[in-house]
Amino acid sequence: MMFLDQLNDYLNAGFSGIWIQTSEPNEVVQDIVQRQQTTPDWEPLRVWDVAKGLGHEGQCKGDPLAPLQVLLDARNEKTDQGHEKALLLALLNYHRFLANPVVVQQLQNVILHGKSARKFVLVLSPILAIPVELEKLFVVLDHPLPCTESLQRIAAELLADESSTAHPVDPGILEAATGLTRYEAEGAFALSLARHNSIEPGVLWELKAQMLKKNGLLELHRGQERFADLGGMEALKTFCTKALAPRAAGPAARGILLLGVPGTGKSAFAKALGNEVQRPTLTLDIGSCFGSLVGETEGKIRQALKTADAMAPAILYIDEIEKALSGVGGNGDSGVSTRLFGTVLTWLNDHASDVFVIATCNDISKLPPEFSRAERWDGVFFLDMPTDIEKNAIWGIYLRQFGQADSGIRAIGNAIPPDKGWTGAEIKSCCRLAALLDVPLADAAQHVVPVAQTASDKVAALRDWASGRCLSATKPGVYQSQQNHAPKTRRAIQR
Numbered sequence: 457m458m459f460l461d462q463l464n465d466y467l468n469a470g471f472s473g474i475w476i477q478t479s480e481p482n483e484v485v486q487d488i489v490q491r492q493q494t495t496p497d498w499e500p501l502r503v504w505d506v507a508k509g510l511g512h513e514g515q516c517k518g519d520p521l522a523p524l525q526v527l528l529d530a531r532n533e534k535t536d537q538g539h540e541k542a543l544l545l546a547l548l549n550y551h552r553f554l555a556n557p558v559v560v561q562q563l564q565n566v567i568l569h570g571k572s573a574r575k576f577v578l579v580l581s582p583i584l585a586i587p588v589e590l591e592k593l594f595v596v597l598d599h600p601l602p603c604t605e606s607l608q609r610i611a612a613e614l615l616a617d618e619s620s621t622a623h624p625v626d627p628g629i630l631e632a633a634t635g636l637t638r639y640e641a642e643g644a645f646a647l648s649l650a651r652h653n654s655i656e657p658g659v660l661w662e663l664k665a666q667m668l669k670k671n672g673l674l675e676l677h678r679g680q681e682r683f684a685d686l687g688g689m690e691a692l693k694t695f696c697t698k699a700l701a702p703r704a705a706g707p708a709a710r711g712i713l714l715l716g717v718p719g720t721g722k723s724a725f726a727k728a729l730g731n732e733v734q735r736p737t738l739t740l741d742i743g744s745c746f747g748s749l750v751g752e753t754e755g756k757i758r759q760a761l762k763t764a765d766a767m768a769p770a771i772l773y774i775d776e777i778e779k780a781l782s783g784v785g786g787n788g789d790s791g792v793s794t795r796l797f798g799t800v801l802t803w804l805n806d807h808a809s810d811v812f813v814i815a816t817c818n819d820i821s822k823l824p825p826e827f828s829r830a831e832r833w834d835g836v837f838f839l840d841m842p843t844d845i846e847k848n849a850i851w852g853i854y855l856r857q858f859g860q861a862d863s864g865i866r867a868i869g870n871a872i873p874p875d876k877g878w879t880g881a882e883i884k885s886c887c888r889l890a891a892l893l894d895v896p897l898a899d900a901a902q903h904v905v906p907v908a909q910t911a912s913d914k915v916a917a918l919r920d921w922a923s924g925r926c927l928s929a930t931k932p933g934v935y936q937s938q939q940n941h942a943p944k945t946r947r948a949i950q951r
């Protein structure tokens with residue numbers, strides 16, 4: 457098992473401080489105890505928590521310093537070959553005691569001493585909150601969320617309790633339960649059984665959406681948007697459909713970065729993608745994740761990425777990724793931003809799970825250059841102002857959508873107002889206004905102020921930057937900025 461192998465590597469390499477981020481400390485303890493039976497050079501795991509103390513006698517109850525002293529004083533037994541066995545001390549929820557300078561100092565002493573003495577401190581905590589004095593002394597390990605087989609076992613056990621006949625567990629149920637902890641999954645299964653007498657994926661999705669919200673960074677998006685509701689972007693649509701087509705072997709798609717002019721449908725595309733390729737979409741709210749503590753933010757991000765891993769195959773949608781770097785007020789926290797980005801970048805590069813990242817960005821100047829480097833992504837796409845053909849398609853979509861009622865839109869026939877410099881967002885708002893105010897499109901157009909006008913410098917700079925660097929969302933190949941757009945005349949559109 458991945459986690460235990462990693463732990464074993466760290467122990468062999470002599471890392472005597474190991475911070476294990478987990479919401480399921482008992483599972484971690486159980487995993488280690490099981491592994492120990494096959495690993496003769498580990499001594500039995502000692503577990504301390506403040507309420508129960510150490511071991512059966514409840515030694516050191518209520519005193520966070522005492523278990524450290526026990527470890528310092530302990531003598532390692534020897535293996536048959538005469539090697540010293542590893543002494544492992546697990547401290548549950550020990551982050552609670554790290555505000556005490558004496559505890560921090562003693563922990564430092566123990567870890568430094570433990571390196572040569574083969575004594576290891578494992579801090580089991582749901583958050584990552586390592587005091588600066590100890591930062592260099594700890595390696596961090598994530599305990600993974602339960603795999604499909606574990607969830608299967610939990611569901612099967614509950615179902616067996618309910619009736620004497622064995623039920624096979626539906627794959628849809630397991631899919632809905634991924635990303636939950638064992639405890640949460642058990643609760644969700646039980647709730648569904650109580651409500652419906654069976655395990656219903658609908659109940660699980662509902663609970664999962666709630667549980668994801670508790671993290672504060674992740675939200676489950678389960679919308680009905682389709683590619684067909686978006687005009688243009690043909691190259692981008694084709695690329696994603698192909699990259700995410702189910703296949704038996706070969707590399708999994710990693711993700712794409714969407715850059716572009718505001719209102720060109722970057723967010724709308726990202727939201728439609730999951731539904732289109734039948735994968736759940738997790739939205740990572742990276743802009744709001746600046747907690748008061750560095751460790752808190754970083755821990756939350758790690759937790760969010762872990763959940764995404766567990767939910768594979770999934771889509772991870774990071775909107776306006778540059779916001780993470782501007783942070784709170786845009787200054788004074790560059791250290792936090794950099795570390796946070798480091799965490800995300802490392803995950804982007806290294807994650808082996810089938811999680812496809814779709815990130816959007818409006819302001820490339822705020823991103824560190826290494827983030828937009830092409831090899832990090834399967835594609836970096838630029839969404840320019842829509843072409844005439846694309847605009848026609850977008851008009852068609854929104855005239856249909858808002859023209860259902862007997863409104864002004866119908867009355868004016870096929871005539872559409874001049875739309876030079878308009879994005880999809882402006883076409884949409886024009887159609888919406890016409891329907892709302894019950895006026896012809898030309899009148900509604902008076903109320904539309906295109907972004908290309910209000911921020912023309914920015915748009916020009918963005919185009920320049922993207923030219924030759926990004927892929928075009930419109931047609932296959934590299935985007936080339938065209939400065940001279942053909943003058944617009946009134947066009948008729950097909951409905």
Ligand SMILES: Nc1ncnc2c1ncn2[C@@H]1O[C@H](COP(=O)(O)OP(=O)(O)OP(=O)(O)O)[C@@H](O)[C@H]1O
Nearest residue numbers: 685686687718719720721722723724818850880881
């Ligand atoms: N090509 C398009 N086809 C259909 N609708 C579009 C298109 N482009 C934009 N829209 C609509 O315009 C609105 C704004 O789009 P969206 O929020 O996706 O833009 P964005 O590129 O994410 O903008 P921002 O950079 O400001 O976040 C949405 O309601 C979206 O549906």
Ligand SMILES: [Mg+2]
Nearest residue numbers: 722723775816
């Ligand atoms: Mg957006």
